[in-house]
Amino acid sequence: MKTLERPRTSAAGRSGGGEGGRPRTERPFWTARRRDQLAGYLFIAPQLIGSVLFVLIPLGLVVWYSFHEWNVLAGTFHSVGGDNYQKLLDDPKLPGVLKSTALFSVGLVVLNLTLALALAVLLNQKLRGSVVFRTLFFSPVVVSLVAWTIVWGFLLQKNGGINAGLDVFGIEGPNWLRSEGTSMASVIVVQVFKNVGLNMVLFLAALQGVPRELYEAATMDGAGRWRQFWKITMPMISPTVLLTSIITVVGSLQVFAQIAVLTQGGPNSSTTVLVYYLYQQAFKFHHFGYGATLSVLLFVIVLVLTVIQWQMRKKWVFHES
């Protein structure tokens, strides 16, 4: 066994002698199998330690904290039992916050997925220059989020570019970000154009994976384009639709920068979504215990939505890729 001559410290890096090879004369502790196991543990160690330290322990702590109230600056920390959860139930602002969160998520997911699919179908046609259009539709994805949000905030001012454009047609535009009727819609639209390119590209890859023969056969049978879309395209790309919808739903619950830059949750709390409310409570008003309680609520919502979507997969998705 040539491995025997090597120092033990290099065990993680090397495993000579083949799988499960056992020396016949002596039985060293570091068999090839053991060395490989050790390599496995060392390879995953950073990620595993990180997951425990920065994901699992904080998750446990956030639940523990939700039963406490403390002040970081004053250094006080004491148990308050279920008070924070009682506060959650009694919080007069919370129903509005949840409504805004739902409104944002539903609006974003529906608009984003519909537009992404429409763009992907358009770009999937045989057309010269479609790569140029793909690049243009995708470009906002690589523009810094806050830069994108700032320029839209500028465009959406009362005397900004969009209203100036409308004025040319004799239309007087609203104060998009400062009226309750339009603030949420504005934030949604800004975010849709920012990231729809990502889903578009995923859909485009899925569309290109649909075998051409299926369409040819359907055309022979006299099925029109619309029918082909619903009977062939949609079932074939359903795994991608599911995946993108899960990502988009979870992503929509995390919206923060757009709200903070465009509306600061206003006007009249109409755009205060859960993460923004959490931020306000914990880091503006220093209600850390209540912030932790809102974090638990956010976690439960994400968990429930993900489970529901995985369940839907069974009914909805035609095949697994």
Added chain:
Amino acid sequence: MSRKLSPRAKLVLYGVLLVLCVPFVFPTWWMASSSLKPVSEVFAFPPSLLPGNPTASAYEKVFELQPFGQQYFNSMYIAVAVTLGTLVVSSMAGYAFARIRFRGQNVLFLVVLTGLLIPSEVTIVPLFQMFNDWGMIDTHWPLVLVPILGAPSVLATFIMRQFFLALPGELEEAARMDGLGRFAIYWRIAMPLARPALAAVAIFTFLHSWNLYLEPIVYLTTPEMFTLPQALTQYVDAYGGPMWNVQLAAASLTAFPVLAVFVFAQRQFVEGLAHTGLK
């Protein structure tokens, strides 16, 4: 659906695509153009697509009012460090979960995967407390450590694992016959083959770090430590109203270098993300 189109259908399609481009392209154009306008012209009516009297005064203000060069460097080095760190951590973990058999593998993979279910916003309160206890508030440590080791890198690990699972085993067998150890197989055989997956991971990791906003405003307090997204919103006048042309100038400086890289490497970006990213 890719069948030949009639000339008329093509014309209609071009028209539709051009109109659809407007909300994607115009804001970026407007950002650059307005940043070159003098204050008096920024809200001029009728609006002009090009600045009438282009001036760089907004760009001078960007650097006068804040240590913008330092802030630019902060964002850049944090994003690069996070990207390199994530590539190493996630490719090693992804490789091990895909190609090495060890006890408790599935359980440990599930432990790591919980990170996918937990948005980083959920843990921001305890993480703030943790970094406060460690004396790391107003340092860049939280912005580097958490993305590399915590929830954000789990998606990268998952993608790398999927990629390594699909790799044919014969190459590794041959390398093993030649006496290569695990680390050598990972580094010299598997990693070079994983370039498309690594590129995809690098791109979205960089963008994620580059865009981070909640974490910097929670952890950082002094302007010299700020990152770009945080710095952009600080250009306000005495009444707290945004200094639009200065904000737009800073935004342009933030956006255009990345856009330029994207235009040159758009195939890598788009196809990398589509084919290895999330399938």
